[in-house]
Amino acid sequence: MQAAAQTRYIAQPQGTSVKVDGTSTAHDWEMEGRSIGGYIEFGPKVKLDAAQTTIPGLNDGKVPATVQAHIPVTSIHAKVEHMPDVMDHLMQEHLKADQFSQIQYHLTEMTFKGPHAPGKPFAFDTTGNLSIAGVTNKVSFPVTIELLDAGKIKVNAAVPLKMTAFRVDPPAPNIGLGLMRCGDDIKVIIDWTLKERN
Amino acid sequence: MAMMGGVELRAGDAPRPAASSEAPLTKIPIGPTVKYGVIGLGARGREVLKDLALLPNAPVAAICDSYPSSLRRAGDNDAPKAKRFDDYQQLLASKEVQAVVIATPTPNHREMALAALQAGKHVYCEAPLANSIEDAKAIAAAARDSIKLVFQAGLQERSHPQRHFLLPFIRAGALGETVLARAQSHRNNSWVSASSNPEHEKALNWRLHQKTSTGLMGEVGIHQIDAVSWFLRARPTAITGFGSLLRWKDGRDVADTVQGVFEYPGGIRLMYDATLCNSFDKEYEMYYGTESAVMVRDAKAWMFKEPDAALLGWEVYARKDDFYTETGIALVANATKQATIGTAATAGNTTSFTPLHYALEAFTTNVGQLDGAVKDFIDSFGDGDPKALADSLKALKPYAPAANWQDGLEATILAIKANEAVVQQQKITVEKELFNL
Numbered sequence: 001m002q003a004a005a006q007t008r009y010i011a012q013p014q015g016t017s018v019k020v021d022g023t024s025t026a027h028d029w030e031m032e033g034r035s036i037g038g039y040i041e042f043g044p045k046v047k048l049d050a051a052q053t054t055i056p057g058l059n060d061g062k063v064p065a066t067v068q069a070h071i072p073v074t075s076i077h078a079k080v081e082h083m084p085d086v087m088d089h090l091m092q093e094h095l096k097a098d099q100f101s102q103i104q105y106h107l108t109e110m111t112f113k114g115p116h117a118p119g120k121p122f123a124f125d126t127t128g129n130l131s132i133a134g135v136t137n138k139v140s141f142p143v144t145i146e147l148l149d150a151g152k153i154k155v156n157a158a159v160p161l162k163m164t165a166f167r168v169d170p171p172a173p174n175i176g177l178g179l180m181r182c183g184d185d186i187k188v189i190i191d192w193t194l195k196e197r198n
Numbered sequence: 199m200a201m202m203g204g205v206e207l208r209a210g211d212a213p214r215p216a217a218s219s220e221a222p223l224t225k226i227p228i229g230p231t232v233k234y235g236v237i238g239l240g241a242r243g244r245e246v247l248k249d250l251a252l253l254p255n256a257p258v259a260a261i262c263d264s265y266p267s268s269l270r271r272a273g274d275n276d277a278p279k280a281k282r283f284d285d286y287q288q289l290l291a292s293k294e295v296q297a298v299v300i301a302t303p304t305p306n307h308r309e310m311a312l313a314a315l316q317a318g319k320h321v322y323c324e325a326p327l328a329n330s331i332e333d334a335k336a337i338a339a340a341a342r343d344s345i346k347l348v349f350q351a352g353l354q355e356r357s358h359p360q361r362h363f364l365l366p367f368i369r370a371g372a373l374g375e376t377v378l379a380r381a382q383s384h385r386n387n388s389w390v391s392a393s394s395n396p397e398h399e400k401a402l403n404w405r406l407h408q409k410t411s412t413g414l415m416g417e418v419g420i421h422q423i424d425a426v427s428w429f430l431r432a433r434p435t436a437i438t439g440f441g442s443l444l445r446w447k448d449g450r451d452v453a454d455t456v457q458g459v460f461e462y463p464g465g466i467r468l469m470y471d472a473t474l475c476n477s478f479d480k481e482y483e484m485y486y487g488t489e490s491a492v493m494v495r496d497a498k499a500w501m502f503k504e505p506d507a508a509l510l511g512w513e514v515y516a517r518k519d520d521f522y523t524e525t526g527i528a529l530v531a532n533a534t535k536q537a538t539i540g541t542a543a544t545a546g547n548t549t550s551f552t553p554l555h556y557a558l559e560a561f562t563t564n565v566g567q568l569d570g571a572v573k574d575f576i577d578s579f580g581d582g583d584p585k586a587l588a589d590s591l592k593a594l595k596p597y598a599p600a601a602n603w604q605d606g607l608e609a610t611i612l613a614i615k616a617n618e619a620v621v622q623q624q625k626i627t628v629e630k631e632l633f634n635l
Contacts, residue, residue, distance in 0.1 A: 013579045013586040034590060037578030072574035084231070085563060085597035102577075 008041040008197045009153055010074070011069075016194030018071055022076070023183035031091065033076035038069035038105075038191050040155070048122060050147045053115040055122070061114075063124065067107035071096040090171050094163075096133045104131040105139075113142070121146040130167040151196035159188040208287050222512040229597075230566035231255040235295035237310060237567075238302030239272035245319050246299050247276035249555040253506065255563045262289040265398055270364070286310055297348070299325060299558075304411070306327045308333040310331040315344045320565045322558065324352035324593030325424075325601075326610040331632065332341035332369035334610040337633055338381050341603035348565045351606025355425050355600055360497045368429050372501065372510055373487025376430065379468040380484040381422040383414070386477035388446050389454075406450035408621065409434060413441070413452035414472040415616040422483055423460065423616060424601075424609035425494070426468045429485065430608045433608065434468070436627045438620025445475040456620045470616075497553075499514040524526070567597050608633055 012033065019032040025167065040089025042048075043064030073095050078087035095103075104130055113123040121144035132138045139159065147152045162184050163170050167182040234256055238247055243263070246295040250256045262283040265267040273282050283289040290298070290313055297320035300310050307328050314321045317377070321341070328334040341349030355361050368376075389406065393399040404410040405417055415423075429435055437460050441453030456476055480494035489507040493500045551559075571594050575587050595601075611632055619626045 011579055013575065013583065013590055034593070035574050038289040070578070073578055074570045075574035075578070084595070085567070088597075089229075 004078060006044050007046065008039050009194035009198050010118050012041050012152065012193045012195050015148075015152075015154060015191065017077065019191075020076065021188040021189065022186045024180050025183075026072055026180040029182070030079045031076050031087075032048055032079055033071060033190040035075040035123045038067070038188070039197075040153075040194055041066040048147055048153070051065055051118050053118065055112055055114070055116070058112055061111050064112040065110050065187050067110075067126075067128065069105040073101055073103060073124070080138050090173055094133070094168050094171050100131070100134045101135070105129070107136075108181040110143075121154075126157075130161075133168050137165055148193070151198075153194050153196075155190065155192040155194070156187075157190040159190065161186050161188060181188065210519045222615075228255050229563045231257065232294045232320075232565045232569075233257055233294055234260040234557060234564045235260040235262065235289045235292065235298040236277070236280075236308075237262045237289060237298055237300050239265075239268040240301070243268075243299075243301035243460040244272055244276055245552075245554060246301050246558070247272060249552060249558050251276065251475040252551070253559055253562055255566070256558065259294045260292050262286045265395075265401075267395075267398075269416065273612055286518075290319060295319060296559055296569070297561070302400075303334065304329050304417070305404065308337055311337045312340050314355060315340045315347055318347065320348040320561075320568075321344070322350045322352065324463040325406050325604070325606060326412060326420050326613045327606045329412055329614065330408065331611055334584045334614070335635055336605055338603045338607040342635065343608075345591050346568070348466055348561065348568050349603045349606075350557070350561045350564070351601040351603065351609065351610055352557065353421060353424050353601035353605060354512060354553035355421055356428065356601040356605060357560040358497070358553050359624060360499065361425070361494075362599060364492070364494065365429065365497050367501070369431070370484060372490060373485055374489030374491060374507070376466055376485060376487045378484075378486040379430065379462075380470060380486070381426060381427045381470045381482065382479065383418050383422065383472040383481045384477050384479055385474050387474060388448070389474055390446075390448065400546075402413075405449075406448075408451050410616040411452055412613055413620060414454075414456045414474070415458060415620055416613040419458070419470060419616060420609050420613040421455070422481070423458075423468070423470060423612055424605070425483060426460070426463075427608070427612065428605075430462055430466065432462045432464075432466075433463050433630070433633070435630075436625055437612075437616050438625040439616060439621070440623055441620035447628050449584070453620060458619060459622070460616070473520065478496075528551065536611065547573055557600065561597040562599040564596045564600060568594065592625060604635075608635065 014033060016036050017036060018033045023031050043057050046063060054180055055063065073092055074097060074142050080087055080092065107128040109127040111125045112126060117124050124143045125140065125144070126143050127138060127140040129136050135156065141148055141157055141159045143155060143157045145149055146156070162182050163186060170184050172181040223466065232255060234250055236243055236258060239261060247258060250258055253379065258277040258280045260281045260283060261269065261272055261277050262285070263272065264284050266284065269282050269284060273280060281292065289295060298314045299322045300314070301324050302310060304326055307323055311321055311323050314444050323337065373534055391399070391402040393402055411417060437458055439458045441456040442456050443450070445452050446454045455473040457471045460470065482493055483493045490501050490503040568591065571591060575590050579586065615626060615628050
């Protein structure tokens with residue numbers, strides 16, 4: 001007898017974005033990208049049903065799932081009017097993009113935060129390994145998954161990070177009016193749309 | 199006295215933030231390497247090679263010219279490491295070449311640009327794009343549809359930092375109400391290229407005959423007419439032209455002296471003239487407004503305020519300087535590093551690079567950016583959804599300002615119509631539908 005198939009969701013370009021919010025001694029800044037590749041694969045018995053309060057197939061509240069996500073460093077762009085290329089190159093240099101072209105994440109643990117309110121997104125706590133600029137750290141953050149139509153889901157997360165935790169020096173560009181130093185704390189906001197593989 | 203003196207507006211080598219933390223102000227960071235092929239190795243093609251040689255990320259992988267001496271001279275002197283081809287199709291077949299510069303006579307542009315885009319090469323095509331509106335539209339349509347490729351028209355002033363430094367002043371109304379524009383290109387040369395081979399000499403001098411050339415309006419005036427239209431954010435609706443062959447009566451049938459009156463909306467007119475018979479005052483553009491006039495010459499500009507004009511505010515930060523016999527106020531982007539301008543302010547281009555250099559630098563930067571965006575998309579989502587890829591690329595804002603296919607098409611149509619007015623010695627209307635693609 002054939003085992004029930006796992007359900008794999010593949011990253012989609014429409015409805016996917018990553019936003020990075022930061023601070024500096026001069027002003028807040030923002031970067032944005034539209035590429036998050038990878039997939040989410042749920043165990044064979046896991047089924048997200050918008051009408052249900054629980055999720056079948058869990059192991060003591062843990063979701064059997066595999067998540068691999070990657071973001072090309074060069075796909076993230078500064079949201080500035082003037083000299084965006086300079087700011088992008090500055091970011092790429094600090095993230096050692098020539099050696100580590102992708103920011104990578106893989107999930108190690110996913111816990112369902114039930115009960116689910118029918119019609120609302122599902123809520124989870126996650127832990128995983130995040131690799132930036134060649135440094136890998138264990139990171140934990142809450143995630144919601146919203147069921148869309150046509151077999152699509154949308155993952156939302158807001159991930160607070162410290163640049164120095166990944167041995168990234170906060171940039172301090174000389175912008176002509178004096179030195180501006182970026183703050184260590186950043187927030188990464190993820191909107192990730194995936195579609196069930198047929 | 200009508201004028202109070204010149205206020206110099208100059209970007210020059212305005213410094214940009216360095217790409218590393220706490221480094222001193224230096225220059226634009228270097229983007230990915232783009233390997234070039236250059237097609238057409240006449241005078242312009244060799245200028246292209248010289249300017250590419252100054253870019254650290256723009257190696258020339260291949261060059262092409264159908265005339266052996268031109269190929270050999272350019273290869274030996276300007277691109278010794280490049281592969282040499284006498285057939286542009288062979289150059290386009292080279293997988294090493296990512297981007298091509300088309301610097302051939304204008305009548306060849308259509309065939310070569312279409313073939314280059316078809317071959318998957320990014321294209322920098324010299325202006326005008328073509329000698330006919332039909333050819334220009336064919337190039338523009340192919341460029342528009344080649345979503346993964348950069349197409350840049352050779353309107354190099356569109357990439358010049360000085361122009362981008364100046365643009366906000368004019369657009370912000372520093373002139374008051376714009377009332378008039380004037381531009382000229384005065385040269386004292388025959389426009390003839392010599393060769394020991396009579397057949398080749400005939401081919402070299404394609405600009406001298408109406409059958410193959412849009413004359414001074416098309417081959418020279420296009421840059422200044424485009425600059426004025428760009429600054430005014432408008433297109434002329436009618437052009438009245440005049441042309442005479444006054445000095446170089448050597449068998450050519452294009453005028454060596456032309457004038458044009460370009461009528462823009464709102465009663466604003468550009469008075470343009472170009473001649474090969476006298477070099478006095480060379481090239482410049484003037485914009486006149488109710489508050490002040492601005493002269494753009496080479497890599498500089500000066501503002502001449504009317505005596506009763508209101509203070510703009512920024513003059514406070516500008517340095518006082520001599521300008522001819524007047525005491526004016528100089529405005530320079532990096533004033534603390536400038537030597538006293540004095541009479542040198544009139545000496546011409548003080549930037550380090552040519553307009554062509556900035557245009558090729560912009561092209562290289564934008565090619566690297568677009569190639570990177572295509573790769574990033576495919577790495578993340580695969581290549582199974584061309585529409586999603588196209589949507590993603592359309593949202594990409596080019597890093598460097600440059601003339602795209604639409605700018606090139608509009609400038610080319612205007613140049614063709616201006617030449618038409620010169621040839622017909624009359625006023626012709628420029629219907630806006632003409633620009634539809």
